[in-house]
Amino acid sequence: MLIDLWSLLSYEGKEMVLQAELDMNSLDTGINKFDFIEKQPLSFKFTHTGNKHVIIEADVDVILNMPCDRCLEDVKTNISLKTSKEIDLNEDSETDDVNETIFMDGTVFDSEKFVYGEILVNLPMKVLCSENCKGICNRCGTNLNHGSCGCDTTELDPRMAKVLEVFNSFKEV
Ligand SMILES: [Zn+2]
Numbered sequence: 001m002l003i004d005l006w007s008l009l010s011y012e013g014k015e016m017v018l019q020a021e022l023d024m025n026s027l028d029t030g031i032n033k034f035d036f037i038e039k040q041p042l043s044f045k046f047t048h049t050g051n052k053h054v055i056i057e058a059d060v061d062v063i064l065n066m067p068c069d070r071c072l073e074d075v076k077t078n079i080s081l082k083t084s085k086e087i088d089l090n091e092d093s094e095t096d097d098v099n100e101t102i103f104m105d106g107t108v109f110d111s112e113k114f115v116y117g118e119i120l121v122n123l124p125m126k127v128l129c130s131e132n133c134k135g136i137c138n139r140c141g142t143n144l145n146h147g148s149c150g151c152d153t154t155e156l157d158p159r160m161a162k163v164l165e166v167f168n169s170f171k172e173v
């Protein structure tokens with residue numbers, strides 16, 4: 001949703017509160033694509049603090065499907081954040097916030113781009129379906145949370161492992 005903040009600049013202290021729906025159905029990070037399962041309406045509050053400076057406050061509450069780091073099954077991941085950013089709408093202002101140039105076009109604020117950037121920097125580094133996730137068998141790919149596969153996963157003797165490594169490197173050629 002595009003929101004023109006121009007009218008806010010008419011006087012100092014002017015506020016604007018509104019809600020917007022998040023249009024995107026998935027979050028494309030460039031590497032991964034995560035689907036939204038739930039999206040609460042986004043809440044925004046814009047305050048003109050004077051001299052064409054505007055504070056943007058936003059509440060974001062979404063649930064994304066993200067794969068478990070160990071077993072790759074989808075994990076419902078809640079991302080709930082409150083953020084506050086000050087922007088300068090003076091035409092000659094220079095910003096060192098790269099994001100600002102993405103979500104602002106003149107006085108027009110783009111809620112999708114803003115929220116995309118906020119969710120991106122708040123994505124968890126590691127997602128686990130449970131602390132005790134057993135992961136997948138690195139031989140056959142069975143999800144070990146659902147049962148064992150019968151593969152021999154006992155650790156190899158390091159010397160034997162070395163021999164196997166050499167053997168496997170021949171196979172790959
Ligand atoms: Zn898992």
Ligand SMILES: [Zn+2]
Binds near residue numbers: 141142
């Ligand atoms: Zn296996």
